[in-house]
Amino acid sequence: MSIASEPMPPPLASADRAELAALAEDTIAKGSKSFAAAAKLFAPEVRKSAMMLYAWCRLCDDVIDGQHLGFSRRPVAEQPEPMERLNHLVIETLRALDGDTGLHPAYLSMADVVRRHALPTRLLIEHLEGYRMDVGETRYETIEETLSYCYRVAGVVGVMMAIIMGARGDRALDRASDLGIAFQLTNIARDIVEDARLGRVYVPAEWLTEAGLEPRDLTDPARRDEVAGLAMRLVDFAEPYYSSSLVGLSALPARSAWAVATAHGVYRQIGLDLKAKGAAAYGQRVSTSRAAKLRHVGLGALKVAATRIPLPARRSPKLWTRPSGRAIGAERTSGDRRTRL
Template sequence: MSETLSSPELNVDTCRTQCREMIRVGSRSFAMASMLFTSKKRDAAFFIYGWCRFCDDQIDQAKDENSALLALNQLTLRTRSAFHGEKQSQAVFFAFQHVTKTHQIPELYAQDLLLGMQMDVQQFHYESFEDLLLYCYRVAGTVGLMMTHVMGITDLRALKNAVDLGKAMQLTNIARDVQEDFKMGRIYLPESWLREKGIPPAELLSEKYRKDTYALVLRLLEHAEIFYQSGNSGLSYLPFRSAVAVSVASCIYREIGRKLRRLGPRALEQRTIIPTFRKLLLVLKGFALALKTLPGRVLAPASPVPITTLWRHS
């Protein structure tokens, strides 16, 4: 993929085409939701996603931990160079530099995301749920924070909502991908939870412990619901079209959790997906959810202000 992302003549238009294709292939749910943004915000979402996807692919394609660490180090250096104004020769970094400069996105959020990838590379052991939330902040909450700059929020309280929605989506991802992650040698379920159920990590998906493991998946989803509620409560801080796009993404991911509940322990046997026709219905649901914020917008119209607060996870 890296070869297709290089070009001697880079510009925003060529970057847009490549990043749009990356999100189309990598996440149809986000691709669908992003189409509801205004064109400039849609491009920004493409550029942020393109950088995230590229970094993730570079790590996943590494042959071993040492190779992955070397790749991560290179990604960290190249990301830093993009923030420091150095000329970029690769489309994904050219685009990322453009969006971070245009929307004054802090470098901290990108570096925090790369720290989340480092946790994967070093096969971090999640002893507690708090450890897992740190990971969720780094790999997903940071994306929410970057997007608050793109969307031009009008209330700094929206930063927490953005982080919480990112956490909710990542917890949903983890709940959905238990089997897939296990095959890659990754276990995100907190070790303290496994001990409570008496589940040996090596037997996480064995027939003997399948129901207990599924009970922990449900526990993850219960926590995710709390974060979805917080995330959705921040829709009123966003411009209306942005609120619609975010609401649709939230509804689609939330539906994954609901389907996991309906499937029961069988959910651990295969990746849960939402059919396209169902996603179209969820677009309507997301639009309806965003419509509920209209009364507040009429009574207290907001004027976008630059974000000067730097969010730090605690």
């Protein structure tokens, strides 16, 4: 990676930002009902930025998977090669950061969020690196390697969202990373069969060996009990990350903390429901009901209230931690200088 510095364009005018935020909100409503429910709790300006960043993440996901809003996979013959799609994402992302306005609205939304909140561009690159792992069909031998992938595709998004909400300092951002990792572990547990059908196996090889499975066995209904065992193990493995992430709520404004606590509960519920269904969930996409989402809105408020009560400092468990770097908040990425790929 080479380093160059140059002026960064200013954030968007209010009207342009409002238009992009409205498009992003529509994207969220169609592509992620769980995030859409939690996002309603953010303060208006934080909500706009969170939705606009999500729109870029959703676009990245769709481009790599050849989908639209997570659905409707296009025939392989109609799509560019995976590496070509990834290169397109990287180029368009950098063009947006350079001030090019003739791009998909999701790129323009992302660029505005970067400028407005001084997001380090290395976080965007780390997220794109997660997609490179998908495109390169990376195989994961150990759970630590799976966690490295989880950080890039989800933990780093948690870090960016936390910065948007005003969090600074390694302690708060580590907890945001933990929550993203927990979300991704839940995703992997839920989608083991669907991912395996696409040739993607995120369960570490050492876990497969311990379960007496080969990657090809994940799509065999006759092995549903063993596959369910792997899903349950992933759900259990995510629990310390969900627990650790709650420590970070105290670093956020109350409304943002409420939204995060709600998302925490809604997504964790997916894992709990997956465990409850066991082998019966094989090949199904488990989701949280509307009633459960509403229940977690109330529970989220209680979680936030608990973090506002002065208590002795809690020590987080020793978990996989995000790559070290300069403390975010000291790093300048908006205004007059930025780091480029």
